[in-house]
Amino acid sequence: MLALEEMVGLLKASGETTRLRLLALLAEGDLSVKDLTAILNQSQPRISRHLKLLYEAGLVERLPEGAWVYYCLTQDEAKSNLLSASLKLLDRGDVMIRRDLERLHQIKATNVQQAADYFQLNAEHWDELRELHAPESAVDQAIISALGDQPVERLLDLGTGTGSILSLLAGLCRQGLGIDVNRSMLAIARSRLDGPNHGHLHVQQGDILDLASLDRRFDLVTLHQVLHYLDDPSAALFEAANVMVPDGRILVVDFAPHDHEFLRKDHAHRRLGFSHDVMRRWMEQAGFTVELARDLKAEMKPDEAYSAHLTVTIWVARKTSEAGRKS
CATH class of the missing domain: 1.10.10.10 (Winged helix-like DNA-binding domain superfamily/Winged helix DNA-binding domain)
Structure with missing residues (x-):
């Protein structure tokens, strides 16, 4: 009151x-x-x-x-x-309000296009660029440890990129689907997943902020180094919750807060990392309860300035309540 x-x-x-x-x-x-x-x-x-x-x-x-x-x-x-x-x-039809919303949508469309252009330019070198940001092998091991040996019926990897997470978790899930908007990324992912041990893994083009067309529900959703490219990261968590089974889990891997402006300027990052408090709040609003939050400090290598002072955080949360679709 x-x-x-x-x-x-x-x-x-x-x-x-x-x-x-x-x-x-x-x-x-x-x-x-x-x-x-x-x-x-x-x-x-x-x-x-x-x-x-x-x-x-x-x-x-x-x-x-x-x-x-x-x-x-x-x-x-x-x-x-x-x-x-x-x-x-x-009244959203008011001339001034309508014009504001039109400009907002134009700005968001421009931001999406900038990210898509960046992905298009760097599709073949994406994994190499990620290696500059954090020690990938340590992150992979931490992901496996965080998820444990609980079997996964259906895995959904949002913003799958080159399919690295699908490949990493291939042995954990019975079915795996990767969603990405960029066709060049998907071409690389399909090449990576072309093998006898990956027949249960698939990728398709789609918008991770609009999953209404999916006719399945998933017990594990992953967002690996994706949220920092979004204008509204919390919207992706709401969308993920809407395609998950009750008691399903979500895994988010992203950067802790940092001050590397070059990542925004040169690499299309919209957000410079996320604090534990902000992520927990977003998770709770989307109907999740955080079960694990682990920071992985970067390896300090003087000849690799991109990785200096960057920390990767892993969050695992469980869907414990229903939350309305974020509009």
């Missing part, structure tokens, strides 16, 4: 055209100051000032990532309910 004065303060904070537009955009997912500046076509100082007021009122939260800052709507239940009720009544 909200006290009278607190509610009045929240309504005042949101009761301004630019700030209400910002809240409507953040209801679509986490966005950076750069994204919001481009969408609203206003100066960075002006947007930052409005975000500061919303942050001080407790309506939004800040997610610093290197030189960038992402914003999301508050996770406080009472304040979130107030925002949801207000935004639900906002």
